[in-house]
Amino acid sequence: MEDILLGKLDAMVQDKGYPNRSEAIRDLVRKTIVDDEWTDSAGEIIGVLVIVFDHHRRELSSRLLNTEHHWEGSILSTLHLHLDHDNCLEVKVIRGKAGVVKDFADEMISMKGIKYGTLVKATAGGEF
Numbered sequence: 231m232e233d234i235l236l237g238k239l240d241a242m243v244q245d246k247g248y249p250n251r252s253e254a255i256r257d258l259v260r261k262t263i264v265d266d267e268w269t270d271s272a273g274e275i276i277g278v279l280v281i282v283f284d285h286h287r288r289e290l291s292s293r294l295l296n297t298e299h300h301w302e303g304s305i306l307s308t309l310h311l312h313l314d315h316d317n318c319l320e321v322k323v324i325r326g327k328a329g330v331v332k333d334f335a336d337e338m339i340s341m342k343g344i345k346y347g348t349l350v351k352a353t354a355g356g357e358f
């Protein structure tokens with residue numbers, strides 16, 4: 231590996247607190263594998279959808295529920311937090327084919343009344 235790249239790696243090891251270079255490189259390889267899982271539409275992936283919304287928003291809650299009931303993938307678990315008088319935060323662990331998971335997340339996040347939404351890449355971890 232070139233000195234410049236090695237220097238960047240060592241800085242990364244230091245910054246993130248890895249015990250050694252090998253552990254940092256293992257994580258980078260795993261991240262690449264997960265990224266590949268997410269671009270390969272054939273396999274199943276696990277995603278974590280986070281949304282923040284105002285539950286007073288007319289019909290939003292029922293639209294969210296309706297979308298979930300009609301989705302072909304699996305919602306493994308939902309965590310719902312009532313943040314304050316108005317705002318709710320939901321975390322959903324979802325499983326399905328890559329494209330299907332992304333479409334579901336896009337549909338949920340783009341609904342009127344959703345204040346914030348993001349889809350986090352995760353993995354079942356089976357391949358490594």
Ligand code: NI
Pocket residue numbers: 285310311312313317318319
């Ligand atoms: Ni709530």
